[in-house]
Amino acid sequence: MAVPLNRDQIRAALAQNDPSLSMYLDLETGTVVRVDETDSSPDMEALRNEVMEKYGDRFRYISGGNSAADDAAVSSWLEGEGL
DSSP states (O other): OOOOOOHHHHHHHHHOOOTTEEEEEETTTSSEEEEETTOOSHHHHHHHHHHHHTBTTTEEEEOOOOTTOOHHHHHHHHHHTTO
């Protein structure tokens, strides 16, 4: 059974405009994971490494920059990812 995806978090990730943040959908939990590219703490490095190791299988990148992201944008992104 597929996990329910948090469409509100996906919409917010599509709308975010901070270039220091990378957003990924975690397919195991249905939630969005936020990676702060300027944070070099051990915890953030561990998260970044996990995302990169499991990218494609577990994590999918969500490109931001669509400040007008709505439910249609979420549906379009999900379709583009084959979800």
